[in-house]
Each structure stands twice: as C-alpha cells, then as structure tokens.
Amino acid sequence: MALPTKRTSAAWFDDGHIRLIEQDVPELRPGSIAVDVRASSVSPGSELSANRDQREVKGGWRSLAEQGRSPQAGSEPGRARGYSNAGIVIAVGEGVTRFQPGDRVACIGGGYAVHTDTAIVPHNLAVHLPEQLTYVQGSYGLLMGTAMQALRRADLKFGESYxxxxxxxxxxxxxxxxxxxxxxxxxWDTVPFRTEIARKLGIDAVVTVGPEDPVERTREFTDGYGLDGGAIAFGGEASKAVQSLVQCMKRAPDHHVMGTIVVVGLAEFTYSDHEAAGVTNIDIRSAMRTGAGYHDEAWEFGAGYPPVFMRWTTTTNLELCMRLAAEGKLDMDTLITHRIPFADVDEGITQALEDPDSMLGVVFTQDG
Incomplete structure (x- = not known):
C-alpha cells in the first residue's frame, strides 16, 4: 500500500459534535512510521469532556468514575484528536529498523496516534501487536501504559494491600x-455499572461508594492493618476521596499515617492545616506518563535509552502490557463497551452519551 497524501480524521468542534475532515498526511520524517489505522480508542475523561459539556446529556457524569487528563496540547476545535491507535505499517522513515511494511502495531502519542485512517507515529511510540490481539485491543496502548507506570510509581511489595x-x-x-x-x-467507585465490571474482572474487593462505606469496608479488607498504598484514578475534585483514603492507610505507633498515594491524572484536592499535619508521612506521587521517554522528542524519533540503565521506558512498558494481554492475564475485552464505525463517529458518540454511566471503553473502528 502506497503512502497516501490525504487522510480522513475525526475532529471536535465548538458545538460539541465530531466531524470527519480531510487533512494532509504529515511528513514521514526520519525515525517515524506510517500506519494504516484500523482502530483508535477514545477516552471518556478527556476527549469526550467537551462533548458532554456542550451537549444536553441525559444522566449524570460522576467525577469519581472518570479518569481525568489534561486537555491535549493544540487540540483546538476542528483539530483531530486522539492518542492511541493500532493498525498496519505501510512505510517507514529513514533510520527505522524495528518495523517494516506489513507489521501489525499498537501506537500512542497525542498529535500522532490520532483518530484517522493514516497516522505518522514516532517509532519509539509504537510496539508490535501480538497476533493474539485484535486491533481494538491494541488501540488501548496508552491507557495500558499509563496504568503500568502507575503500578511502578506505587513501588509496592508482594502481598501488600492497595x-x-x-x-x-x-x-x-x-x-x-x-x-x-x-x-x-x-x-472504589460511585457508579454501580463500573463496580460490577470490577467484580467481573475478579478484583479482590469492590465498594460502591454511597450505598457502602469505603472506609469501613477497606479496614475490614486489610484485617485492620491498613492500606500500604492507593491510587486516585480520576480527575477533578478529589478532596473527599483522598481524605477517605488517608483514613484507611496504615498507622505508626504514634498514630501517624504511612504509605504511598499515586495520583493518576489531574485530580485536585486540598487539606486544611489541621488535616495536612496528619498526612506528612504519606508519599504522594504523580503518574501521568507511560514511562521514561514520553514527550522527549529526541527519544521518540531517535535511539532508545540503554536498557542496562533504563529498563522500563514507554516502549518496554507497552511491550509488557501487550504481552500480558496476549497471554490472557490483562483483560481488555470486558472494559470495552462501545465499538463505533469510523464513518459514524458523531452518531455513535451521541448514542453513547445518552447513558454515560454505562460507557467505559469506546473504540472507533475502520472496519465497521
């Protein structure tokens, strides 16, 4: 397949709707690959926030159920968005040796792995897609990598509670x-649909916040020892959630709380002076990347870091995620609730937003 000069992309507009637009295919620069995109994943937390703000949406979006992320740089109305897709390599730029035309790949990167039919992606933001995985599964590379980096930032030991x-x-x-x-x-979550999904996945314990008290349930879960760590995996106002999580953390003999809280995304929370005195021994860490190298353009298009010094980069994190999914250890299918043909993106999103609390993974597919 020859590299086309034009491509069709999905763009967000001020009225909250998505339209397909024609664009020039970006230059195939050294260190990049051209991909015939077969599927691209959509984040309800960041990409659809404009849509639900600008449309009249039935049902309430609950911030505790959302994974919020910062708006993508340069994602003004009318510009193609997206940051995670999968497809087939159709051309490689100068210096690329890891891929060749015909390879199946999973790709990430805001501004690169967009919702389109032809993407130009830095070679270090792409990994081979195992034959056991579909393009739909592979299109979730960025969120897989984000979760993997959140795990690494937690730095827990075998057997600890989280x-x-x-x-x-x-x-x-x-x-x-x-x-x-x-x-x-x-x-923990406020939305019963999502806690039910967690139970289907076999998560050790699940709390529907509201009908159940997360603090009491968590203390029971840890047999009174307290949590070793926790993650805030949603965006927006999170003060109450953080305060509840702190109440569940392990405590020293002097009653100071200990442990690690990883903030995945752009959660916001505040503490009064009195409350802050009780969390001074908690290590609060951010995890908004997929691993070392992401947003380092010299690395993305160039040589990788020496693995002897930097074992886990964005590339190696993505490779591990794909292998775990291919081995059936990381369940993606249960998380994907909506598959929307690329030609029908606006109609499909409109229908999905009718019941936002039952929307989890959304994928645009080129095959219909």
Whole structure:
C-alpha cells in the first residue's frame, strides 16, 4: 500500500459534535512510521469532556468514575484528536529498523496516534501487536501504559494491600496490574455499572461508594492493618476521596499515617492545616506518563535509552502490557463497551452519551 497524501480524521468542534475532515498526511520524517489505522480508542475523561459539556446529556457524569487528563496540547476545535491507535505499517522513515511494511502495531502519542485512517507515529511510540490481539485491543496502548507506570510509581511489595479509587479504564487496568504483581486490591467507585465490571474482572474487593462505606469496608479488607498504598484514578475534585483514603492507610505507633498515594491524572484536592499535619508521612506521587521517554522528542524519533540503565521506558512498558494481554492475564475485552464505525463517529458518540454511566471503553473502528 502506497503512502497516501490525504487522510480522513475525526475532529471536535465548538458545538460539541465530531466531524470527519480531510487533512494532509504529515511528513514521514526520519525515525517515524506510517500506519494504516484500523482502530483508535477514545477516552471518556478527556476527549469526550467537551462533548458532554456542550451537549444536553441525559444522566449524570460522576467525577469519581472518570479518569481525568489534561486537555491535549493544540487540540483546538476542528483539530483531530486522539492518542492511541493500532493498525498496519505501510512505510517507514529513514533510520527505522524495528518495523517494516506489513507489521501489525499498537501506537500512542497525542498529535500522532490520532483518530484517522493514516497516522505518522514516532517509532519509539509504537510496539508490535501480538497476533493474539485484535486491533481494538491494541488501540488501548496508552491507557495500558499509563496504568503500568502507575503500578511502578506505587513501588509496592508482594502481598501488600492497595486501593484504587475510580474504576474507569485506567483504574481497572491499574487494579488488574497490581493483582498480577501480587498485591491485594480493593476498588472504589460511585457508579454501580463500573463496580460490577470490577467484580467481573475478579478484583479482590469492590465498594460502591454511597450505598457502602469505603472506609469501613477497606479496614475490614486489610484485617485492620491498613492500606500500604492507593491510587486516585480520576480527575477533578478529589478532596473527599483522598481524605477517605488517608483514613484507611496504615498507622505508626504514634498514630501517624504511612504509605504511598499515586495520583493518576489531574485530580485536585486540598487539606486544611489541621488535616495536612496528619498526612506528612504519606508519599504522594504523580503518574501521568507511560514511562521514561514520553514527550522527549529526541527519544521518540531517535535511539532508545540503554536498557542496562533504563529498563522500563514507554516502549518496554507497552511491550509488557501487550504481552500480558496476549497471554490472557490483562483483560481488555470486558472494559470495552462501545465499538463505533469510523464513518459514524458523531452518531455513535451521541448514542453513547445518552447513558454515560454505562460507557467505559469506546473504540472507533475502520472496519465497521
């Protein structure tokens, strides 16, 4: 397949609708690959936020259930969005040796792995897609990598207890990865649909916040020892969730709380002076990347870091995620609730937004 000069992309507009637009295919620069895109994943937390703000939506979006991320740089109305897709390599730029035309790949990167039929992606933001995985499964590379980096930032030891607050895509992936790493996991969310998905995935314990008290349930879950760590896996106002999580953390003999809280995305929370005195021994860490190298253009298009010094980069994190999914250890299919043909993106999103609390993973597919 020859590299086309034009492509069709999905663009977001001020009226909250998505339209297909024609664009020039970006230059195939050295260190990049051209991909015939077969599927691209959509984030309800970041990409659809404009749509639900600008349309009259039935049902309420609950921030605890959402994985919020910052708006993509340069994503003004009318510009193609997206950051995670999968497809077939159709051409490689100068210096690329890891791929050749015909390879199946999973790709990530805001501004690169967009919702389109032809993407130009830095070679270090792409990995081979195992034959056991579909393009739909492979299109979730970025959120897989985000969850993997959240696991690494937590730095827990085998057998320790962990809470994931917010059971959107990233939260559910984070919970699965912690269980694979030998941790005991309890998940919290306000939306019954998402807590039911967590139960189907076999998460050790699940709390539907509201009908159930997360603090009481979590203390029972840890047999009174308290949590070793937790993740805030949603965006927006999170003060109440963080305060509840702190109440569940392990305590020293002097009653100071200990442990690690990883913030995945752009959660916001505040503490009064009195409250802050009680959390000074908690290590609060951000995890908004997929691993070392992401957003380092010299690395994305150039040589990788020496693995002897930097074992886990964005590339190696993505490779591991794909292998775990291919081996059936990381469940993607249960998380995907909507498959929308690319030609019908606006109609499909409109229908999905009619019942936002039952929307989790959304994928645009080129094959219909």
């Amino acid at each position: 809470a994931v607050v917010g059971l959107g895509i990233v939260g559910l992936l984070t919970a699965q990865l912690h269980m694979l790493a030998g941790n005991r996991v309890i998940g």
